């Protein structure tokens with residue numbers, strides 16, 4: 001069964017076309033991540049799914065029902081916002097329970113579900129505090145708790161980690177992944193951060209300018225990007241695109257090589273000078289200025305003695321190279 | 337190390353300016369208060385002197401209370417001010433919410449139209465208002481005053497409140513919608529508490545002019561049983577003789593309720609501002 005189906009969804013704000021003909025399905029229990037740069041329409045798409053915005057055209061189906069005209073509270077969804085959006089005047093407990101109370105659930109049911117969610121998220125000792133008395137991480141857990149308590153068919157997360165500091169972000173990411181395993185619920189997660197996308201997703205949807213660029217598992221997108229945008233967006237440091245530095249690349253084509261697929265080699269095809277070295281312990285990143293004036297990032301595993309100013313040659317396996325045409329689309333048979 | 341600690345001169349100068357201003361602003365109030373407790377002769381002989389044993393007198397207050405209707409006037413003023421403020425805040429906030437929250441055709445023109453009243457003084461329409469009140473039979477009722485003051489206060493209220501409401505997090509309202517709160521509950525339970533400082537500002541701005549107004553009570557409600565305090569106090573000011581003791585006493589007492597309301601609102605104001613800043 002499908003948890004969510006979008007067919008030909010468009011959204012206009014006035015004359016601005018923000019979502020362009022979106023078609024998409026989310027299977028039951030699937031963790032789908034929408035990823036794309038800021039302003040590409042991720043939040044808008046999520047709000048259309050939630051019913052907070054009406055689609056200008058197209059249909060939204062959740063479970064078996066077309067929900068275009070169903071109000072948000074009746075769609076069987078729950079949403080976690082970037083800014084937490086907790087009710088400032090309610091305690092943690094009441095924040096989580098409000099949705100159920102509005103549904104008219106008996107008090108015992110509300111109590112039970114709230115305490116279950118509090119236990120799951122380690123929030124029991126904060127039950128009677130107000131949001132202002134919690135740290136950022138705790139607030140975000142309350143927001144997640146508020147979503148869990150409603151037992152939705154579909155969870156929607158809008159950049160839930162971007163207000164947290166780096167350490168907390170990692171922990172909460174793991175918690176969300178665990179949550180998905182425990183609840184085996186369908187989840188849609190919006191982020192502009194490709195690491196979150198790669199680590200959490202069963203399926204990634206890459207968006208650009210309101211259009212779906214590519215859909216697939218993280219490894220499919222990584223190993224087989226459909227175009228230069230997807231190739232550059234996923235992977236860190238991001239892919240190198242070279243027009244001149246590699247001999248035999250036809251005019252008008254660009255070759256894309258990931259930093260980890262380059263290695264130092266005496267007889268390498270690319271030659272240049274090291275302009276910057278980042279030693280991370282586990283990895284060493286080199287920035288190399290090629291003789292043709294392009295910049296290449298090289299990621300070497302382990303520690304490497306290369307210094308700034310060294311002249312190096314770089315080599316790569318042809319299997320690991322991607323070719324793109326002038327329209328930035330992938331070319332599959334490399335022109336020989 | 338704060339800026340003020342390094343340059344104490346700045347702090348002293350700032351305080352000097354503020355204290356000077358406070359003294360200037362409070363001086364008339366102070367003069368009214370001390371003179372209301374003095375005999376008539378003492379008022380004229382030494383207007384700035386504090387009441388002493390021989391000049392102390394409560395004659396002004398006695399006159400005011402003997403006048404009998406003072407409490408009625410007081411009550412009228414209170415009713416008019418409080419009801420007008422309530423209506424201004426309620427309707428102003430509702431209109432502001434609609435303007436800030438909903439996208440509909442003519443949103444911007446509607447906002448401009450509602451703000452137009454800020455620039456056009458309502459007194460220009462006095463004749464038309466009087467005609468309307470006469471034909472609806474509202475002359476000499478408190479309702480007439482309340483309606484006029486509400487109309488007078490709404491434009492600025494809508495303007496200020498809609499700016500503040502635009503600043504209330506969309507996510508919060510959306511969270512409420514997903515939890516099944518109605519638009520009314522979102523307005524009353526989520527948005528209004530968050531714009532409380534702005535509401536207090538609007539209340540303070542509107543309160544004093546309404547309380548002190550002489551114009552509309554004189555024109556729309558001059559009858560004895562609907563006189564406001566300001567209008568009522570005028571009986572002591574004659575064309576030839578003025579009972580200064582009574583006037584000063586009435587004015588002193590008129591300050592009290594405004595001060596109480598002001599303290600209530602301004603505490604909200606300060607709490608709102610600091611809770612936002614220190615969050």
Ligand SMILES: Nc1ncnc2c1ncn2[C@@H]1O[C@H](COP(=O)(O)OP(=O)(O)O)[C@@H](O)[C@H]1O
Pocket residue numbers: 013016018036037038039040041042043044045
């Ligand atoms: N309420 C709105 N009115 C007009 N334009 C909007 C509105 N909400 C979003 N947009 C526009 O839609 C585009 C997508 O916004 P959004 O979905 O928030 O992007 P993202 O979440 O991917 O950063 C942006 O260009 C934004 O300016």
Ligand SMILES: [Mg+2]
Pocket residue numbers: 042043044159
């Ligand atoms: Mg967004």
